[in-house]
Amino acid sequence: MNIFLHELRAYRKSTIIWSLSLVVVIALFMSFYASFAKDAEEFTRLLANYPEAVRKAFGINLDNFFSILGFYSYPLSFITLCGAIQAMNLGTGIVSKEVREKTADFLLTKPVTRTQILTAKLLAALVSLVITFVVYFVAASITALQVKTDDFSMKTFFLLSLSLLFIQLIFLAVGMIVSVIIPKIKSVLTVSLATVFAFYFVGMLSATSGDEAKRYLSPFKYFDSSYIMEHTSFEASYLITGLGIVVAAILASYFIFVKKDIHAV
Amino acid sequence: MNVIEIKNLTKSYGKSRGITDISFTVEEGEIFGFIGPNGAGKSTTIRTLLSLIYPTSGSAMIFGKDCIQFAQEIKREIGYLPSEVFYYDNMKVKDLLNYSASFYKKDCRKRIKELAEIMDLDLNKKIDDLSLGNKKKVGIVQGLLHEPKLIILDEPTSGLDPLMQQKFFDLLEAENKKGATILFSSHILSEVQRLCNRVAIIKEGKIVAVEKISTLQENNYKKFKLQTKSPLPNDYFQQAGTHNLIVNGNVTSFMFRGDLNHIVKKIAELDIANLWIEEPDLEEIFMHYYEKEA
Numbered sequence: 001m002n003i004f005l006h007e008l009r010a011y012r013k014s015t016i017i018w019s020l021s022l023v024v025v026i027a028l029f030m031s032f033y034a035s036f037a038k039d040a041e042e043f044t045r046l047l048a049n050y051p052e053a054v055r056k057a058f059g060i061n062l063d064n065f066f067s068i069l070g071f072y073s074y075p076l077s078f079i080t081l082c083g084a085i086q087a088m089n090l091g092t093g094i095v096s097k098e099v100r101e102k103t104a105d106f107l108l109t110k111p112v113t114r115t116q117i118l119t120a121k122l123l124a125a126l127v128s129l130v131i132t133f134v135v136y137f138v139a140a141s142i143t144a145l146q147v148k149t150d151d152f153s154m155k156t157f158f159l160l161s162l163s164l165l166f167i168q169l170i171f172l173a174v175g176m177i178v179s180v181i182i183p184k185i186k187s188v189l190t191v192s193l194a195t196v197f198a199f200y201f202v203g204m205l206s207a208t209s210g211d212e213a214k215r216y217l218s219p220f221k222y223f224d225s226s227y228i229m230e231h232t233s234f235e236a237s238y239l240i241t242g243l244g245i246v247v248a249a250i251l252a253s254y255f256i257f258v259k260k261d262i263h264a265v
Numbered sequence: 266m267n268v269i270e271i272k273n274l275t276k277s278y279g280k281s282r283g284i285t286d287i288s289f290t291v292e293e294g295e296i297f298g299f300i301g302p303n304g305a306g307k308s309t310t311i312r313t314l315l316s317l318i319y320p321t322s323g324s325a326m327i328f329g330k331d332c333i334q335f336a337q338e339i340k341r342e343i344g345y346l347p348s349e350v351f352y353y354d355n356m357k358v359k360d361l362l363n364y365s366a367s368f369y370k371k372d373c374r375k376r377i378k379e380l381a382e383i384m385d386l387d388l389n390k391k392i393d394d395l396s397l398g399n400k401k402k403v404g405i406v407q408g409l410l411h412e413p414k415l416i417i418l419d420e421p422t423s424g425l426d427p428l429m430q431q432k433f434f435d436l437l438e439a440e441n442k443k444g445a446t447i448l449f450s451s452h453i454l455s456e457v458q459r460l461c462n463r464v465a466i467i468k469e470g471k472i473v474a475v476e477k478i479s480t481l482q483e484n485n486y487k488k489f490k491l492q493t494k495s496p497l498p499n500d501y502f503q504q505a506g507t508h509n510l511i512v513n514g515n516v517t518s519f520m521f522r523g524d525l526n527h528i529v530k531k532i533a534e535l536d537i538a539n540l541w542i543e544e545p546d547l548e549e550i551f552m553h554y555y556e557k558e559a
Contacts, residue, residue, distance in 0.1 A: 002367040010353070102351035106407075109315050110368040111340040261318035264308055264347070 003107070003117060007124035011090070015128045018086045019135040022079055026136065029075035030143040033068060037149050040066040053208040068144060068152050073160055073225030079136070080167045080220060081200055086132065087168035088192035090125040091175020094118070095257060096185040104262050114258045122250070125172055133165040156232050163223030163234075170219040170242050171196065173249035180256045216241060266293045266329075268415055268446040269314065273323035276309055284309050284470040286323070291448055291463075296441055298461035298478070299450040306470040307450040308348065311419050314448075315345060327415065341369060344413035348420035350404035352392050358403055359388040362410060369411040380406040383436060384429065397424040405433060409440065416440060416447045422456055434460055487525065490518040491532065492539040502531065520545060 036043060047060060060074065095118075098104040107117055140161060144152070175192060178185075185191055203218030215221040215238070222238035269291040277283045284306040291297040299307055312318045314325055316336040325332045327339045352361050362381075366373035381388050384402045392403060401424045408416065416437070422430050437460065441447055451457050457464055458478060465475045489502075492515055499512050506523030515538070521528055532540070 002364065006364055101354070102349065103353055105317065105345075105347045106352060106365070108317055109340060109343065109345040110365070111337050112368060113337050259319070262312075263318065264312065264349075 001120075003112070003120035004124050007121050008127060011124060011128040014086070014089075015131055018082070019132045022082060022132065022136045023139040025082070026075055026079060026140045027143045030072070030140070030147050033071050033147045034149070036071060037066060037068075056207045056210070057204045068148050068150065069156055069160065069229050070225075072140075072144060072157065073229070076160060076164070076225065077220070080164050081196065083129075083132070083136075083164045083168045084171040084196045084199075084220070085192055087125075087129055087171040088175040088196050089188055090128060091172040092179045092185060092188045092192050094121045094125060094176050095179040095253075096182070096188060099184065099262070100186070105264070108262055115254060118254055118257055122176070126169075129165065129168045129172065133161075133168070136164065137161045153232065156229055159228050159232065159234065160225055163225075163228070166223060166239075166242055167219055169246050170222075173246040173253075176253045177249040177256075180253045180260065219245070267291065267326075268293050268295075268328060269297075269448060270326040270329075271310070271314075271323075272325070274310065274313060274320050274325055275322045276313055276318060277321050282306075282309070282470070283321075284313075284467075287467070287470075287472050288323075289465045289472060289475050291446060293446055294441070294444060295463060296437070296447040296449060296461045298457035298464035299448060299467065300452065300454065300457050300464055301467035302452055305467045307452075307467060308419055309470075310467070311417055311448070311450060314417065315340070315343070341411075342414040344408040344411065344416045346404050346408040346416075346418045346421045348423065350400050350407075352400070352403060352407075354391075354393040356392055357388070358386065358390055358392055358395070361392060361403065362388070362406060365407045366410055371411060373410045376410050376412060377406060380409055380436075383432060385432075398426060398429065401425055402429070405436075409436070412440075412443075412445075414445055416445055417450075418447065419450045420452065421449070422451070422453065430456075486520050486522045486545050488518070488520055488541075488543040488545045489528065490516065490541040490543075491535075491537050492516050494536050494538055497535070502528070 044066070047055065050060075058074075058077075098107060108114070137158070141154075141157065144157060171192075174195065178191060178195070182191070199218045200220055203215075203220035206214035206217055206221060215224075219242060222242050223234060224238075227235055267290045269289075271290070272288050274287040275283070275285050277285075282304070287306070287310055299310070301307055309318070313320050314327065314332055316333050319333060328342065330339055332339060353364075356364070358381075362373075362377050366377065377388075380386075384405060386399065386402045386406060390399075392400065395403065401421075405421070408418075418437075422433070425433060434456075437447055437449075449457065449461060461478055463475065463477050464481070466473050494515070496515055497512060497517050499510075501512075502510055502517065502519055502521075504527065506521050506527075508520040508522075510519040511517070
């Protein structure tokens with residue numbers, strides 16, 4: 001419990017900054033909705049001139065782009081990108097931060113097992129993400145309700161937003177496994193930015209090809225906004241894949257970390 | 266009772282680093298020195314005891330329990346001070362010590378205050394702002410605040426000024442009197458000589474000797490230095506038991522172990538100007554262990 005609280009305190013600043021940044025981005029973007037909706041027809045014509053591949057890469061769907069949900073799904077892809085970076089940072093920092101800052105000796109010579117340490121740190125990271133999500137979702141809902149021109153399904157809106165948290169969980173787990181495998185990570189940010197952007201671009205490319213199987217390559221494509229809007233649910237196969245990645249990465253991290261030699265730096 | 270019992274402990278890293286077949290025991294109430302040059306394997310051994318790294322083969326027991334299997338239980342009674350201390354920078358000294366104390370199921374507040382007073386440590390400063398020596402003090406208080414039964418110190422004195430070093434040694438001796446066993450690793454012989462009862466000497470990953478400090482000092486080595494009127498032949502004192510023979514003009518020096526009469530007789534035949542016969546300090550004795558075999 002003491003490790004959990006200590007970690008949570010350590011994450012406090014970053015949680016606040018990330019939450020506020022996401023809130024600012026979504027509020028700013030949603031505030032454009034009113035003017036977009038007014039000139040919807042003109043925009044549709046304009047966007048129709050772009051090649052289809054470009055539209056797909058950016059997740060623009062002309063059929064629903066000007067409904068508030070369709071409009072919302074566009075900034076959401078940037079929000080999830082930011083969220084993924086936050087989550088990957090947290091995940092990668094779980095072990096590598098202790099090793100880099102040489103505090104591993106402090107923690108690991110205390111009467112706690114490595115499993116307890118990892119669990120406490122993972123839970124703290126998780127709580128930080130959930131807090132970020134809740135703050136973001138509340139702010140996003142408020143702005144959406146402010147700018148809406150028609151009624152929309154709150155459930156769909158919630159599910160769309162929830163893809164942020166799910167993608168964050170995947171990247172938290174990926175970051176964690178990276179941090180226990182790579183012996184010494186000099187800069188968490190470099191590793192996490194590189195990984196997150198790599199997956200993001202893989203996701204964009206796979207979207208242009210239209211090949212369903214390629215969507216499995218990038219967690220960013222697991223939660224397709226058009227599908228969610230149409231069915232008010234996630235695609236089960238991708239949800240399961242995401243869950244599988246999270247569980248496998250976390251279990252593997254535990255397994256490796258418990259056996260790992262912690263060297264003096 | 267043996268507090269630490271190391272049996273054939275081996276840790277290999279592929280290359281030359283690591284430790285090979287290390288065995289020694291530390292008895293309850295001892296201050297046990299663990300000495301060797303940098304990179305000899307002191308830290309590797311200690312990190313294995315603390316289950317920070319896992320042995321390739323062999324085992325170690327602490328308080329009669331396997332140090333890997335019962336790591337959590339054992340660590341309740343261990344205080345550890347690493348050679349380099351780095352703590353969560355953005356914390357205050359007080360917060361870090363309280364965090365450290367929160368791992369032990371006892372109230373350490375009084376002890377923290379006492380220790381901080383002895384070590385002259387400001388509890389309200391940020392760790393980030395502390396000098397190396399002061400960070401070291403945080404490490405010392407952190408390692409001792411739960412009154413552990415076994416104190417493991419890995420080159421603890423670096424960065425401490427002589428006055429603080431003295432206070433720190435007094436503190437360790439006081440803990441030892443209260444019943445704590447101490448494992449003290451160092452490459453500085455004088456501090457080991459000053460503090461320890463017994464010592465294990467490690468070289469290139471192997472234990473070369475485990476001796477009582479008193480035995481080491483009492484060993485029959487004598488340090489001879491003599492000044493003669495004219496230079497001596499280089500091999501005048503060369504015989505079994507002579508080490509480090511140096512002839513430098515009229516001054517000849519060497520170490521000798523064996524029947525002193527042989528040497529005294531040889532000296533009696535000389536026309537000498539001056540003569541010194543001294544106990545060698547540990548450093549000189551240890552040089553034998555340190556010197557690489559040619």
